[in-house]
Amino acid sequence: MKIFPAISATLLFLSMSNVFADVTGRVFVTNERSNTVSVINIDTLEVESTINVGERPRGIGISPDGNEIYVTASEENKIIVIDPESLEIIRSFSAGSDPETFAVHPNGNIYISNEDDGKTTVINPKTGEKVAEIRVGLEPEGVAISSSGEYIIVTSESTNMLHIIRAADNTIENNILVGARPRAAIFNQVGNIAFATAEISGEVIKVNVESGKIIKQASSGDSNSKPKDILLSKDESTLYVAGGRANSVIVMDADTLEIIKKVPVGKRVWGLAMTKDGNMIFTTDGVSGTVSVIDTQTNEKIKTIDVGEFPWGVAIHD
């Protein structure tokens, strides 16, 4: 009787180690203007390779098994699939009109904003088939998925809402009216709290996912601050907000939403990604054409890396 669970645990371990690809320790950065993806080595913090992809690459994400990197080629209305090991383009599939930002669900499906159509499309990236379509507000942009996969948040920039979607049936459960031009969101680990940025009102908003109510909102700094991407530290005490034209990453207390520090990075910082251990943050500084690396222990910039023109999105294969 005791052996059985041990065997199944071993089997589970074996099957998991079979499923998960070896991590490459590479940071992938989309360059909107250069039509390329820069590949940065996470140990040397140098660009080791540049991949030519389709026109206007923006959103980027990784499959749950780590075997595939997804990049939207917005002008070509498709998603390009890159092998993180060989850096070859494996295939591509149609992603609806003007695909920009997306997130990958733990079940492997992609939730993508179609800005022109006011909808979120769910796509199975293995087959390229459309699984579902969810009607949302005008100019849908940011997509966030809770780690359990239960909820998805889509921001609609011109309807000023966070749409909280239940993954089980892909229907909207709550709509939260927030500050002008909400751009990105992130869940806490449990998935009951989410944080979002509003670009035009220059705010960070903390919401209760289940009640659909705003818990707190605060300014993200001066009038230059047009916040975009947002990250939560591993211990969930600290928020990191890409300050846009403030040319800095704004470090905030996740409880009080008070600004703790502004870390100067390159110009028009939009994209953010954190290593799995939570120790480093990579930023895309659009106008500067650089990626900045921040040490989260000290909240100091430790490196600036030249990439292509108008770096947009960043994902870490670690």
Next chain:
Amino acid sequence: MIINKLLKIFALILGLQMHSISWANEMNLLFIGAVNTSSFLGAKQGLTEAELMGEFLGLHYNLDNVSINDLNNIDASKYTVALLAINDPITFTNVAKTLKQIIIFNTALTNDSLRENCINNVFHTIPSEKMLQDAEQQYRQKYPESIAIAQAWHHDFVKFAARDLNKRYKASTGKNMDDAAWAAWAAVKLVTDSTARLNSTDPKKLLDYLKTSLLFDGQKGSDMNFRETGQLRQPLLLIEDSKIVTEAPVRGVSNSLDSMGILSCKTKNAQ
């Protein structure tokens, strides 16, 4: 027969109740002006967008229209907001003063005197003459030979989210968005968004909100609010040979939206 009558009364009561429930979540807007104008198309575009927002929040927005000559024939008390697209400042002032219990948006007149006069219930989404002149002057400080003219909007504007608004306006009207259309769109959009945030259509509360708390995204990259004159602070575009040459405030000359136009009232108007 009696049962039928009872049913009818019951239905009537039910109907009244339903009406009273929906009333709290309903807002009526009145467009005053000619309907064959881009002002009206802009207002309708704003309404379409408000209705989509309303769908998600359980709110309803109605837009009625009336010509200036028929204004006396309608009951204005059911409206929270009136959008005026009329070309005569004297008529405009008379209408604004007659409808002083509701909120008025000027979407067409550029007269600076209307801003200086600071009528309490009046807001202007269209830029004033001096705003346009100041924007042009800023550009000429950099390029003295330029004949660029300032506008609120242009159909080729793509930066920020202008591309998206231009696209959806073109798709729904078949026309290019111009200044008048943008100004009417902006008025409907900002006022419907504000009532949803306030969760009230009470004109007094709304007036206070618009004067003190507005942070509006006019799809020109800046957050917008109103000056004490009732004028919407906004970036402008400089157009030469039908092409956008730059935005104002002109970089290197000024970075403040208040570098354009009149900032304060001629006489403090407490009314």
